[in-house]
Amino acid sequence: MKTEKVHFENARGDQLTGRLALPPDQHPHNFAIFAHCFTCTKNLIAVRQISDALAREGFGVLRFDFTGLGESSGDFSQTNFSGNVGDLKAASAFLESEFQAPSLLVGHSLGGAAVLMAASNLPSVRAVATLGAPSEPQHVTHLLRSSLEEIQSEGRARVQIGGQGFTIEKQFLDDLQAHVLPEVVKNLGRALLILHSPQDQIVGIKNAEEIYLSARHPKSFVSLDGADHLLGNRSDALYTGKVIANWASRYVPWPKPEKIKSDHQVVARLEQEDEFTTELKVGNHYLTADEPVEFGGNDFGPSPYEFVSAGLSACTSMTLQMYARRKGWPLEAVETHTSYSKEHAADCEDCETNSKSKIDTFRREIRLIGPLDAGQNKRLMEIADRCPVHRTLDSITEIKTKQVSE
Numbered sequence: 001m002k003t004e005k006v007h008f009e010n011a012r013g014d015q016l017t018g019r020l021a022l023p024p025d026q027h028p029h030n031f032a033i034f035a036h037c038f039t040c041t042k043n044l045i046a047v048r049q050i051s052d053a054l055a056r057e058g059f060g061v062l063r064f065d066f067t068g069l070g071e072s073s074g075d076f077s078q079t080n081f082s083g084n085v086g087d088l089k090a091a092s093a094f095l096e097s098e099f100q101a102p103s104l105l106v107g108h109s110l111g112g113a114a115v116l117m118a119a120s121n122l123p124s125v126r127a128v129a130t131l132g133a134p135s136e137p138q139h140v141t142h143l144l145r146s147s148l149e150e151i152q153s154e155g156r157a158r159v160q161i162g163g164q165g166f167t168i169e170k171q172f173l174d175d176l177q178a179h180v181l182p183e184v185v186k187n188l189g190r191a192l193l194i195l196h197s198p199q200d201q202i203v204g205i206k207n208a209e210e211i212y213l214s215a216r217h218p219k220s221f222v223s224l225d226g227a228d229h230l231l232g233n234r235s236d237a238l239y240t241g242k243v244i245a246n247w248a249s250r251y252v253p254w255p256k257p258e259k260i261k262s263d264h265q266v267v268a269r270l271e272q273e274d275e276f277t278t279e280l281k282v283g284n285h286y287l288t289a290d291e292p293v294e295f296g297g298n299d300f301g302p303s304p305y306e307f308v309s310a311g312l313s314a315c316t317s318m319t320l321q322m323y324a325r326r327k328g329w330p331l332e333a334v335e336t337h338t339s340y341s342k343e344h345a346a347d348c349e350d351c352e353t354n355s356k357s358k359i360d361t362f363r364r365e366i367r368l369i370g371p372l373d374a375g376q377n378k379r380l381m382e383i384a385d386r387c388p389v390h391r392t393l394d395s396i397t398e399i400k401t402k403q404v405s406e
Helices: 045-056 081-098 110-119 137-154 170-177 181-186 206-214 234-248 304-327 374-384 388-393
Strands: 002-009 015-022 030-035 059-064 104-108 127-131 156-161 164-169 191-196 219-223 266-269 278-282 285-289 333-344 358-369
Touching (some): 002 059, 015 045, 015 081, 030 110, 045 104, 045 234, 059 081, 081 110, 110 181, 137 156, 137 164, 191 206, 191 234, 219 234, 304 333, 304 374, 304 388
Parallel strands (some): 127 191
Antiparallel strands (some): 002 015, 278 285, 333 358
């Protein structure tokens, strides 16, 4: 997965650090922000895996460390829930300035409560998804039970959460109590997806019920049966990312592939601003062609010569399997490996200075799998040279071109 390290400032001037996950094969069609759980960071395994799963579905996903956590600057003891909401607004402003305003917010645990609070102040947001979120922000105080009395009497206390030490001040508790989430959820005005595990031992499933009952439609609930609070199982995290992406496609702007009309079998369309990234209509299928990054492309799809090589490989495998079936031979599978290059002709007299001395060369290796005898192997290798695409490439080819009007 392609990721970029990014930095931006919050309203207090603290520098926040994040990672922007980008789709491997296209420009993002939407951007999302992922808010991590209380005292977690952007590098929590589940956060990375869910972000990557969303990126594979075409989202650009910003996950960042809240103030005073991970790689972000600031004093954690001076932060609170309101500060987390403010950090989300700063993240949204950064995306809007540098890329595109977010249309989706995703929040885990207390981060889920934070995205619910932030969404109504972010006009670009169309959908919100929460994972194991509490129905009230002050639910997090159960993690501080042993230190609550000290925090109240002394104004602060050092607490251990997840094996790490954090200083919690009284203002943090006061701020949690000041936020009434059910009323915010009732007036959210965004599509809402609630994901929660019935086995969650940190934030009980009752919280999901309370959020759901407070919300207005459109609202959805998905049970993450068997998952733990931190979604430590990779399959649970990847499933969650795919579910969020598919659900969000109903509510965020989702590009529809342009239906290119033509009487020809293949159409290639390239917009001026897309460099080498070319949309293809191949029969009834839509594909993308591109060039490698080192040649100025985005590497969102195969190069033109890779498509040609792919055609030779596919045709070879099809031809051999069809011939073996007709003969009743035990060809269980066939692999055709092909690569393309320009190489000097064997009889070249002036190879170094004559550019015309190079010829197009396809190197093909065929792996025949199955209990074939020597005669069958030999015959199939002969048949490989008779596949239609091989014959086309090996013959004199004529290309007739004319300009057509719109």
